[in-house]
Amino acid sequence: MLKIALCVKQVPDTTDIRWTENNTIQREGVESVINPYDVYAAEFALKIKEQLKDVEITVFTMGPNQAEDMLRKLLAIGCDKAVLISDRKFAGADTYATGKTISAAIKTELPDFDLIVCGQFAVDGDTAQTGPCIAEFLNISQVTYTQKFEKVDKKSIELKRILENGIERVKTTYPALICVLEDKFEPRRPTINGIKFASKQEIRVCDAQIIGLEPEQVGLKGSPTYVSRAFRNMSNHNAQKFELSTEESVKLLDEKIKSLEVKDA
Amino acid sequence: MPNENNSGIMLYAQLTHENYIHTVFFELLEKAHELSQKLGGVEISAVCFTSPDTIEGFKGAFQNMGVNKVYYFEDKRLEKYSTQYYSKLFTELVKEVKPEILLIGATNQGRDLAPRISSSLHTGLTADCIELDINEKGQLAATRPTFGGELMATILCKNYPQMATVRPNVFKVHSVDYHADTEFIRKDTSILNGLKNDVEIIEFKKTIENEINDLDNADIVVAGGMGLKNEKGFELLQKFADKIGGSVAATRPAVENGLAPHSIQIGQTGKTVRPKVYIACGISGAIQHTVGMDKAEHIIAINNDPDAPIFGIADTGIVGDFFEIIPKYLELQH
Numbered sequence: 001m002l003k004i005a006l007c008v009k010q011v012p013d014t015t016d017i018r019w020t021e022n023n024t025i026q027r028e029g030v031e032s033v034i035n036p037y038d039v040y041a042a043e044f045a046l047k048i049k050e051q052l053k054d055v056e057i058t059v060f061t062m063g064p065n066q067a068e069d070m071l072r073k074l075l076a077i078g079c080d081k082a083v084l085i086s087d088r089k090f091a092g093a094d095t096y097a098t099g100k101t102i103s104a105a106i107k108t109e110l111p112d113f114d115l116i117v118c119g120q121f122a123v124d125g126d127t128a129q130t131g132p133c134i135a136e137f138l139n140i141s142q143v144t145y146t147q148k149f150e151k152v153d154k155k156s157i158e159l160k161r162i163l164e165n166g167i168e169r170v171k172t173t174y175p176a177l178i179c180v181l182e183d184k185f186e187p188r189r190p191t192i193n194g195i196k197f198a199s200k201q202e203i204r205v206c207d208a209q210i211i212g213l214e215p216e217q218v219g220l221k222g223s224p225t226y227v228s229r230a231f232r233n234m235s236n237h238n239a240q241k242f243e244l245s246t247e248e249s250v251k252l253l254d255e256k257i258k259s260l261e262v263k264d265a
Numbered sequence: 266m267p268n269e270n271n272s273g274i275m276l277y278a279q280l281t282h283e284n285y286i287h288t289v290f291f292e293l294l295e296k297a298h299e300l301s302q303k304l305g306g307v308e309i310s311a312v313c314f315t316s317p318d319t320i321e322g323f324k325g326a327f328q329n330m331g332v333n334k335v336y337y338f339e340d341k342r343l344e345k346y347s348t349q350y351y352s353k354l355f356t357e358l359v360k361e362v363k364p365e366i367l368l369i370g371a372t373n374q375g376r377d378l379a380p381r382i383s384s385s386l387h388t389g390l391t392a393d394c395i396e397l398d399i400n401e402k403g404q405l406a407a408t409r410p411t412f413g414g415e416l417m418a419t420i421l422c423k424n425y426p427q428m429a430t431v432r433p434n435v436f437k438v439h440s441v442d443y444h445a446d447t448e449f450i451r452k453d454t455s456i457l458n459g460l461k462n463d464v465e466i467i468e469f470k471k472t473i474e475n476e477i478n479d480l481d482n483a484d485i486v487v488a489g490g491m492g493l494k495n496e497k498g499f500e501l502l503q504k505f506a507d508k509i510g511g512s513v514a515a516t517r518p519a520v521e522n523g524l525a526p527h528s529i530q531i532g533q534t535g536k537t538v539r540p541k542v543y544i545a546c547g548i549s550g551a552i553q554h555t556v557g558m559d560k561a562e563h564i565i566a567i568n569n570d571p572d573a574p575i576f577g578i579a580d581t582g583i584v585g586d587f588f589e590i591i592p593k594y595l596e597l598q599h
Contacts, residue, residue: 096383096387099384124411126393129379136352165282165472168468171464171467176464184523228419228421230416233416237578242582244584246590
């Protein structure tokens with residue numbers, strides 16, 4: 001059986017950011033959603049399962065208890081098991097501490113994994129670091145910027161990567177970690193049986209002690225980086241808006257382009 | 266943790282597929298000089314991975330750039346990028362040289378490599394910084410956008426080296442001559458002998474001529490979003506770009522819908538550009554997009570939705586239909 005660890009994260013809905021009067025982010029009442037790239041990662045893992053059949057997907061997430069809803073939704077669309085890595089001590093973790101915590105949970109809960117699949121980015125932090133951090137702590141290979149797999153069997157997987165200047169096809173043996181980019185697909189809907197399964201399935205909850213980490217190794221204490229200042233990003237462009245007829249708009253555009261004097265004559 | 270890392274600032278000199286030094290290195294170098302000054306003139310070093318007998322070709326590129334030392338690894342196994350090989354050698358070098366700051370370009374490769382090195386060294390890494398400074402305590406203060414670009418955070422690191430990645434085109438390069446001698450130091454690669462590379466590259470197909478594509482150096486960027494609707498819209502955009510000597514770019518939704526290739530995507534998950542003029546056509550102006558272009562000197566926006574957020578940052582905002590304005594503009598005689 002091929003064992004896949006699928007790592008996902010709940011993020012605040014970044015399309016719905018509200019600011020307080022003091023220019024800090026309003027956190028109350030902001031909805032949490034599954035990180036969009038983790039939806040691609042889930043799809044990637046589920047497609048492997050469809051193709052090879054004998055596959056078990058265990059979802060891992062680090063977060064508060066409310067992340068359980070997201071885990072149940074993933075169970076309802078075809079994932080098999082779910083692990084919630086949750087402890088107050090994990091709060092304030094940077095990518096190093098997060099990578100360490102998730103890798104420790106995988107070591108204790110799924111030590112004989114073949115593949116780890118995660119999203120390339122999380123839209124809140126957007127560091128693209130946690131995946132490679134997990135791979136480093138587990139001392140396994142990684143393939144980032146993966147769009148899809150082209151072949152998969154019990155021993156290896158062939159992947160298509162999208163890079164700045166081209167498309168790369170690579171092959172890796174297991175164990176390996178794969179970071180998944182966006183790809184076009186039809187969103188999965190849970191089946192009735194899937195929903196039944198998800199509601200019955202027990203979610204394994206792991207705290208720092210269970211995964212064998214000391215309080216000073218996790219959360220803010222275990223993080224080498226810390227935020228010294230956070231502030232709102234303000235634009236320095238002079239916004240001027242013109243609502244004109246088409247002819248006048250064309251004229252304005254022409255004048256602007258000419259006045260900026262960058263055109264090669 | 267006491268600072269035993271005191272040998273200055275180390276930079277990754279990534280080579281492109283075409284085998285030249287990625288421009289992001291020179292952008293990092295420019296910033297490194299500024300940081301070095303603030304730290305009292307500390308040493309600046311570069312790290313390079315090359316295939317055998319090619320270092321001579323690169324030596325010239327480091328001349329008069331104020332790079333004190335270039336550490337290089339020359340090995341057939343390093344011809345193509347390998348996460349496992351590169352990160353192992355890089356990590357061992359950092360342990361030996363002990364720089365206080367390590368900066369890496371946030372290219373695909375840099376973002377693949379940097380977190381492996383930082384995790385292995387048990388230090389912190391701040392991704393995609395847009396500003397780097399030295400604070401009053403002599404620490405690296407790395408500022409980056411977060412929450413889709415709406416929030417900026419200045420991040421400090423407790424451990425050493427203090428690591429950061431910076432996307433291409435974020436820092437400007439000024440041509441200044443630094444008449445410092447550069448010492449080239451070849452490092453041993455025998456450590457790779459006991460190491461397995463699990464990822465085999467089967468094929469690489471270029472989708473654009475150069476890793477540093479037209480967009481990086483374009484004075485005029487003409488970008489299209491979902492307001493362009495379909496291929497026809499992007500054909501029109503291309504004609505517009507050709508007429509004014511601009512390069513075409515696109516938003517993430519346009520790329521995701523197959524209207525444009527990923528290589529010209531601007532924004533959080535694409536490129537950052539800083540042209541003289543950025544013309545946003547049919548782009549609503551989601552923050553995920555604007556973080557990649559708001560450093561343009563002048564922004565023109567054409568959008569038929571007067572409430573589109575793009576008008577909040579456009580120097581010249583034109584409320585109107587792209588499909589009416591641009592064909593008429595193309596008819597103009599110049």
